Amino acid sequence: MDAASRPAPGSWAVVVNPSKFDDLARVRDDVARLCDVHDWPRPTWYETTVEDPGEGQAREAVDAGAELVCPLGGDGTVRAVASGLLGSELPMGLLPGGTGNLLARNLSLPLDDLDAALTVAMTGADLAVDVGEVAWDGAEPAVFLVAAGMGLDAEMMAGVDARLKKRVGWLAYALSGASALFRLGFGVRVAADRRRAVSQHARTVMVANCGELAGGLSLIPDARVDDGLLDTILATPRSIAAWFAIALHVLSVHRRGHPALVHLTSERVDIVTKEPVEAQLDGDAIGRRTRMTCSVRPAALTVRVVAREPE
Structure with missing residues (x-):
């Protein structure tokens, strides 16, 4: 219509x-x-x-x-x-x-x-979009529409100054992220569907329902909010050079990939860390957690979007 x-x-x-x-x-x-x-x-x-x-x-x-x-x-x-x-x-x-x-x-x-x-x-037109569900440390699941994560992204949310955020918007997150960038990472094990689990020393792990973040940053260009899948990003940089390479990959039109950035797609993903790590849910810091289990509910929510012109 x-x-x-x-x-x-x-x-x-x-x-x-x-x-x-x-x-x-x-x-x-x-x-x-x-x-x-x-x-x-x-x-x-x-x-x-x-x-x-x-x-x-x-x-x-x-x-x-x-x-x-x-x-x-x-x-x-x-x-x-x-x-x-x-x-x-x-x-x-x-x-x-x-x-x-x-x-x-x-x-x-x-x-x-x-x-x-x-x-x-x-x-506008109605679009059925996927909804993510996450259970933290075995608790009752909560929904997410954009992403749930642990590590750097959550530390950015936890460290942002509320007054600065009100004045400058998403740039406040960038400033918070700069201060958190060089903190130590954490040991993590990621199991996506029935594939072999990945164990890494990571700086951040994010499970996304869609790919664009604050400031127009397209972290996962291929992610779709209605594809019935979750996209998991595991960042494992061990040097300043690796961080720059990851940034170049994210900002580049031609995504060449980088070994310090693992991308998995699945309907379910289980993530376990060796120690409590700061976590976030759709941009809200929720404290430290050690496990998150995520799954997708395909086409579970109807959202009003811009109607396409008839061809």
């Missing part, structure tokens, strides 16, 4: 993280104004809390009859709302409200234009 022919939903909801906005009333007014301009219904608003960052609010919106649910906050809010929508088959519309907007980046959605993002959410 093309964008022009899709009717706006009769009832829809916004799940907002109020901590992300200095003037939430103005944001509400902007959404109301845009709805009035386009003759769309105004949404029902649900605010997240520390105790419930969005999952319960999304379920409440579903129970209330919403036909579309839109998270408005950071990547954590998007992940929580997605958790609440699993199994409902209702579409999720992505509105810009965080620093990373990682899932929106990977789906080529508007990142800083509320009007454009709202237009896609209200009139």
Whole structure:
């Protein structure tokens, strides 16, 4: 269905993280104004809390009859709302409200234009995307939409200055990463599906559902959010030269590969470290862990994306 022919939903909801906005009333007014301009219904608003960052609010919106649910906050809010929508088959519309907007980046959605993002959410096409699940140290699984990881990427998240992040956005992560770059690595064993396990001394290990990270960095160009697979990246540099070679590989148009960068694809992956290592989930640091078991739920979530023009 093309964008022009899709009717706006009769009832829809916004799940907002109020901590992300200095003037939430103005944001509400902007959404109301845009709805009035386009003759769309105004949404029902649900605010997240520390105790419930969005999952319960999304379920409440579903129970209330919403036909579309839109998270408005950071990547954590998007992940929580997605958790609440699993199994409902209702579409999720992505509105810009965080620093990373990682899932929106990977789906080529508007990142800083509320009007454009709202237009896609209200009139775009539906795309069924994969959802990752991760169980840390044997705990109950949590979902991820972009990536779960251990090591350098998680240390970047844990070390970022919140005030600096608010001022300069994703560059705050780069500064945090620079300070963490030369710390010691860790022993890790990675088993992907039924293939022989890989044991390495690594600096970072990341399990990704899609390939683009903050700042437009394309870590895994071949990763697709709807391919039914997870992509695991294991970085094992042992020198400054190896780090530069990995950086050249990531930034290059022609991916030549490097022995210090292992790439595996699978439906399931088990990762065990020799000692507790900092971990992250869709960009949120969650503390030190020693094991993560990841699997993929193919086409488990519906997301509203830009409608393609008919050929």
